[in-house]
Amino acid sequence: MDIVQELLAGSPRALSRAITAIENEYEEAFSIMQKLYPHTGKAHVIGITGPPGAGKSTLTDKLAKKYRENGKTVGIIAVDPTSPFSGGAILGDRIRMNELTMDPGVFIRSMGTRGSLGGLSLKTSDAAKIMDAAGKEIIFIETVGVGQSEVDIVKAADTTIVVLVPGLGDDIQAIKAGILEIGDLFVINKADRDGVERLNTELEMMLDLNQNKVKWRPAVNRTIASRGVGIDELMEKIEEHRTYLQESGELALRRTQRTRDELLALLEEQISRRVTEKMRASGELDFLVASIEQRRQDPYSVVAALLDAYLI
Ligand SMILES: Nc1nc2c(ncn2[C@@H]2O[C@H](COP(=O)(O)OP(=O)(O)OP(=O)(O)O)[C@@H](O)[C@H]2O)c(=O)[nH]1
Ligand SMILES: [Mg+2]
Structure with missing residues (x-):
């Protein structure tokens, strides 16, 4: 069997090899993508972005577990545009996601830049397609930061979650332009800390100002990811957004735009x-x-x- 057949049959080894081929720009990558493309387009891709240490991995971990409880298979791509490392999960994530890595219904992969930022967003979206073809129903793309490269990376997502934490101070002013456009849902994580109300008010105000531009009014959710607080509600919002995307025709529009891009x-x-x-x-x-x-x-x-x- 060739790698694509193995991958379609559910082999995690083939899945891993296919992503490595993409990442290292191996000759065979092109033909792998050609063959598996017809099997893509089924997964719901969730982008999770936000400042370093905001709790993105912890949230992803908790959400992934919920989706597993609901019988969904899950793929996780942890992208770090500042790190040259890739391959298996990054050490910290691996420890936190220990339980998940034991579960055959979950596939975790981290991707770094390997020295250059160029092409990272293309490679990330290819990796998501590979997981999609391999039958993963929910795919998380976690990426740190809120700069342009992250914006490009989350373009591969159907639902984008922006994670913020209280006490960012003036940072929120600096990042607001970029995040307002890409966030379908906002999360104030570390809601056990001071400054939650202020951040929430600020965010709601910014979203109100932006409201006439969008049909979907992003919700602001509060979570304490490390304790699993607010995860059920967040998952409900994700599912609400997914339904909105399908029923409003927005999903088809976004996918057309993405195919073109x-x-x-x-x-x-x-x-x-x-x-x-x-x-x-x-x-x-x-x-x-x-x-x-x-x-x-x-x-x-x-x-x-x-x-x-x-x-x-
Ligand atoms: N107090 C508190 N700590 C949290 C919460 N969520 C996560 N943390 C802690 O914050 C730290 C960073 O969490 P991560 O999930 O690694 O954050 P991240 O955004 O993935 O970090 P990077 O990928 O390095 O950008 C960890 O020590 C978590 O245990 C929370 O809701 N409250
Ligand atoms: Mg992380």
């Missing part, structure tokens, strides 16, 4: 890769750089000529 991103990546590979192989890169530096050629004409030469 992904097609264009893939095209861009492949064009750039092909041309770069051929330039490297022919050894003309250094020559062209020198020639541009000496103003014998300009980069614009060089790029036009390269595309003509290599794209047909």
Whole structure:
């Protein structure tokens, strides 16, 4: 059996190998994705993002357990754009998610940058597709931070949860522009700490101002993830959002938009890769750089000529 057949038959080893192939840009990655693409599109993908240490992994762990109790299979992708490490779960997460890793209905995988941020969002969404094809019904993508790369990463999600904690101070002002747009649900975790009311009021105010732009008014949930408080309510909200997405037609719209974005991103990546590979192989890169530096050629004409030469 080839890796895709094994994966479709439920082999965790094949699932792991397929994601490694994507991550390391192995030659076989492309054909793996080609073969499993028809089996994707079934999972509900939940993005969880927020500042470092907000409790994203703890929340994911608790939510995953709830979904398991409801008989759903779960995939978890922990993305850390600041870490070069990947492979199995990161040590800290592995300890916290110990029970989950013993459960064959859960597959956990962490992904780092391996030195470059480029392509991480594409790889993350491929990893989610692989888990989807492997039959995982609920897929969590946990990513730290609220910068542009995280925004790109959570684009692969159907429901995005932004996790905040009290006591962030002025940080909330700095991050509000980005998070308002991407959050379908907001969580104030560590609700056992001071400053919950203030943060809640601030968030509600910002969401009210933003309300005319969106059909779905994101709810603000309070949780104490470490103690499992508020998890049932959060799960209810996630399911409410899922129903909203389906019934309003928003899910179809988002998926069309995502298919378009992904097609264009893939095209861009492949064009750039092909041309770069051929330039490297022919050894003309250094020559062209020198020639541009000496103003014998300009980069614009060089790029036009390269595309003509290599794209047909
Ligand atoms: N007091 C309190 N601590 C919590 C709560 N939720 C999580 N923690 C603790 O906060 C710490 C960080 O939790 P994580 O779940 O690792 O947070 P994270 O957002 O995944 O962290 P990174 O992935 O490193 O960004 C851990 O020590 C948790 O036990 C909570 O509701 N209240
Ligand atoms: Mg974490």
